[in-house]
Amino acid sequence: MTLKLHINGKTYGVSSDPGTPLIYVLRDELKLKGSKLGCGLEQCGACAVLVDGKVEMSCVTAAQAFAGREITTIEGIGNSALGRRVQAAFVEFSAAQCGYCTAGLIVATTALLHRDAAPDRAAVTTALSPHLCRCGSHPRVLKAVDQAARS
Amino acid sequence: MSIDAYPLIADWITTRDGRLLVHTGKVDIGQRISTALTEIAHEELTIPPDQIDIAPVRTSRAPDEGMTSGSNSIEQSGHAVRCAAATLRARLIALAVSRLGGAPKDWRISGGVLRVPGSNRQISVLNLIDEVPADTEIDRHAPFLTRPPGTVAKPAMRGLSEMVLGRFTFVHDLEAPGMLHARTIHPPHARARLDRIELKTTDRSRVEGLHIIRDGSFLAIAGSQEWPLVQASVQLAKACCWDPGGGVPETDVFTQLVTANASRFPVIDGVPQNSGVPDALPKPDMHARYERPYQMHGALAPSAAMAHWDGETLKIHCHSQGIYPLRTSIADSLGLRHGQVDITHVPGSGCYGHNGADDAAFEAALISIALPDTPILLKWSREDEHSNAPYAPAMVIDLAAKLADGKIAAFSAEAYSDTHGARPRPGPNRAGPARLLANRLRADAIGPVPPQPNMGRHTGIHRNLDPIYAFPKKRLVKNLVTGGPHRTSAMRCLGAAANIFALESFLDELARGQGADPIAFRKAYLTDPRDRAVLDELQRKTMLLPDLPETGGRGIAYAQYKNQMTRVGICVDIDTDDRANIYLTRANIVADAGRVIDTEGLSAQLEGGFIQAASWALYEAVTWDRDGILSRDWDSYPVIRFGNIPTIDVTILNRPEDKSVGAGEASPGPAIAAIANAVFDATGIRMRRMPFTPDAIMQKAFAD
Incomplete structure (x- = not known):
């Protein structure tokens, strides 16, 4: 039986080996290249996606583990009003330099604000700490998160 | 020009x-x-x-x-x-x-x-x-x-609206018909050479049907499906038997830097001289040594490149910071005319200097030559990037001063370091090809060539070695020490990061020793009104800051990048706990970059520079043993995360009548020093070696 994955509101039949880590299925087979591979070790957060509304790294866990669950990638974040608000806030505050960490951060922020509409600073940094940014856009990201929470 | x-x-x-x-x-x-x-x-x-x-x-x-x-x-x-x-x-x-x-x-x-x-x-x-x-x-x-x-529109940051949608194209995202993915299997360390490959039967099944490319100790594998290829590359790496070539030297690098034979040059007005080095200051009133370990660029994305050889033209897409010199060096490496190599820049992740981008581009080129008419997308792994990209060299800076009536009468600074300049630029002895990693591994190996001292103004090791301050007498010495354990090259700020850390820590030590205000102490040696204006504004901002908690500390530092570009004054507030953790709470940055073009971009560079420097100051050090690099991922090479980001306030003094100058490297030096000075303010412990980890602070506390 082919593996079926629910991604961004659509169902995809997947021909990759079901043991393939989800990120390779997203990027190579389904051409959803917004999620980035930064380490392959669940240490940097660049590959984060939403799974049933919670943040999960996609670079280690096999695609088959995501069967029957609702996956949202950066390409589908804008399907919700909250996701669009987060994206707009990142633009408004120029919350990126090179942009490689941006997809993961937007995914994590959307999940955070979904479960906590008005997170305090500790909740924000806890939610974002699994995500590395090497350009130092952190202060702008934190402002964008505050803005998205307020609006 | x-x-x-x-x-x-x-x-x-x-x-x-x-x-x-x-x-x-x-x-x-x-x-x-x-x-x-x-x-x-x-x-x-x-x-x-x-x-x-x-x-x-x-x-x-x-x-x-x-x-x-x-x-x-x-x-x-x-x-x-x-x-x-x-x-x-x-x-x-x-x-x-x-x-x-x-x-x-x-x-x-x-x-x-x-x-x-x-x-x-x-x-x-x-x-x-x-x-x-x-x-x-x-x-x-x-x-x-x-x-x-008000009549000038402010353009939005290029690419940002695509980035937030996941539609911005990085080199890693490129595709072409018939494309093969590729990985390189790098030696465990720079001295190791590939002896033989022993694939077991079980491994063979994974590797079969894929292309293995070997040229001496350069080894790569290519295939149409990325994940099976990644798995096969792991099997292939396990099957490699390497001759360790003596291993990586484990000597203490800081001792080695100051005791090894060095090429020594006096530095006058920021420029190294081919003349005798003046004697050390006799009986200085104050002397201190500052140290920076090997650190890495640690780009978030491992390096990648696409290459396509059609028998006539080699087309390369890569994220190198210098595609023209790279083009020349790749053409020379392969015996091609320069016009046969056509390189297009495609964004990678932030790089901050000479990371693996150029090496990956050349490796992709080698694979594509072996597999003509096939687009090759090579991606390095996290481990490749951590352990194979050039590092920022370890540095030692010795500072000394003679005082007269509490004022600095004579000042001495000696910097010791391996080269900061090993980008693959063409040069004598095939320097360009020699600086591409794979050329050192190929059967017809090229290089490495001994680094030449950079004699330009404020370049390399001696960038910002010359203080901006008007000390009556200055003795400045650059020491190029080659033959260290690791390949080194340019990282953001080059020598300026460590030199400013040293100088601005030293001034803090002198000022505190006299009970002087650190800003007033510096202003006594500055006459340029623009320098003074930055410090005045920093003083004003500092006066408005809330009181520190008992466990807190505040430090300031100042520098003008290359003594001719952006001026930056920084005040950092920290808090500490009884386990010697350093919490960055607040940073005030005041900068003068001449005429401001893109205010947001300028602020972003100053903030980003501060945060990268904070990461260097508090967390980053490359570790190794004789078998190879131990810093192979983000656990073994920790960097700053969201949990320790201070509130940053940036004030830009716009100078519409003055030339615009670059600011991308202006804030890191003073950031490191301001943090060190804040650590002293909070704990009474003077950290003269980066990074200021809890362990290092505890050790220093017991040693003092």
């Missing part, structure tokens, strides 16, 4: 499909140069930013501006584009006059339209540009347009 080599307007500005196209040889590495160039073209020609494009940077078309490095993009490319646009505006007005009459002074320009006020005479700038003769030279003295504040 960029205009000297490319003197025509059309070298920098053309049109395409009714839009303005700006050409540059400087690549956008997240520092927003493309946004700044858009702003400059908009300022001079008034064309709305959304009608301005920046052309891809490609060796076959773009102006050759060498490296995108040293915070020079604004001064070089920015200045060229501004002069070209200003010249173009004058030519367009002349054309409008000849066609529709009036005198040049009658014509006004706004919104990309030339018009004579009070008449119906008007003409679109974009429509007129193609009528300017293609061989029109840039007039360097063409007056720049000054427009009242």
Whole structure:
């Protein structure tokens, strides 16, 4: 039986080996290249996606583990009003330099604000700490998160 | 100078499909140069930013501006584009006059339209540009347009709206018909050589059907499916038997730097001299040694490149900061004519210097030569990037001072370091090819060539070794120490990061020793009103800060990058706990970068520089043993995360009458020193070696 994955509101039949880590299925087979591979070790957060509304790294866990669950990638974040608000806030505050960490951060922020509409600073940094940014856009990201929470 | 080599307007500005196209040889590495160039073209020609494009940077078309490095993009490319646009505006007005009459002074320009006020005479700038003769030279003295504040649009950051949608293309995202993915299997360390490959039967099944490319100790594997290829590359790596070649030396690098034979040069006014080194200060009143370990660029994305060899032309897409020198070095490595290698820049993640980008580009080229007519997308692994990219060299800085009436009467600074300049630039002894990692591994190995001392002003090791302060007597010495355990090259700020850490810590020690205010102490040696203005503003901001908690500390530092670019004063507040953790709570940054072009971009660079430096200061050090690099991922090489980001307040002193200068490397040096000074303020412990980890602070506390 082919593996079926629910991604961004659509169902995809997947021909990759079901043991393939989800990120390779997203990027190579389904051409959803917004999620980035930064380490392959669940240490940097660049590959984060939403799974049933919670943040999960996609670079280690096999695609088959995501069967029957609702996956949202950066390409589908804008399907919700909250996701669009987060994206707009990142633009408004120029919350990126090179942009490689941006997809993961937007995914994590959307999940955070979904479960906590008005997170305090500790909740924000806890939610974002699994995500590395090497350009130092952190202060702008934190402002964008505050803005998205307020609006 | 960029205009000297490319003197025509059309070298920098053309049109395409009714839009303005700006050409540059400087690549956008997240520092927003493309946004700044858009702003400059908009300022001079008034064309709305959304009608301005920046052309891809490609060796076959773009102006050759060498490296995108040293915070020079604004001064070089920015200045060229501004002069070209200003010249173009004058030519367009002349054309409008000849066609529709009036005198040049009658014509006004706004919104990309030339018009004579009070008449119906008007003409679109974009429509007129193609009528300017293609061989029109840039007039360097063409007056720049000054427009009242509020009439200049601020362009949004280029690419940001695509980034938030996941639609921004990085080199890792490229695809081409028939493309193969590739991985390289790197040696465990630089001295190891591939002896043999022993694939077990079980491994063979994974590797079968894939292409294995071997040239001496250069080993790569390619295949059509990425994940199976990644798994096979792991199997192949396990099957490799390496001759360790003596292993990696485990000597204490800081001791080695100050005891090994060095090429020594006195430095005067920031420039190394070929003359005898003056004697050390006799009996200095104060002496201190500061140290910075090997640190890595640690780009978030491992390096990647696409290459395609069709038997005649080698097309490469990569994220190198210097595609022109790389083109020459790759052509020389492969015996090709320069014109046969065509490199296009495609964004990678932030790089901060000479990371693995150039090496990956050449490795992709080698694989594509072995597999002609096949596009090859090579991606390094996290481990490849951590353990194979060039590092920032470890440094030692010895400072000494003689005092008279509490004032510095004589000052000495000696910096010891391996090279900061090993980018693959062409040079004597095939230096370009020798600086590409794979050439050291191939059967016909090239290099490495011994590094040559950089004798330029404020380059490499001696960048910001010369204090900006007017000490009556200065003795400055650069020591190039080669033969260290690791390959080193350029990382953000080069020597300035450690040199400013040392100098600004030392001044803090002197000021505190006298109970002096650290800002007033520095101002006593500064006469330039712009230096003093930055410190005055920093003082004003500092007075407004809330009181520190009992466990807190505050430190300041000041520097002007290369003593001629952006001036930055920083005040850092920290808090501490009884386990010696350092919590960054607040940073105030005051900067003067001359005429401000892109305020947001400037602030972002100053903030980003601060945070990268905070990561260096508190967390980062490459570790190794004789078998290889131990810093192979983000657990074994920790960096700053969201949990320790201070509130950052940036104040920019705009100087519209002064030249715009680059700011990408201006804040890290003072950031490190301000943190060290804050640590002392909080704990009474003087950290003179980075990083200031809890362990290091505890050890220092027991040692003191």
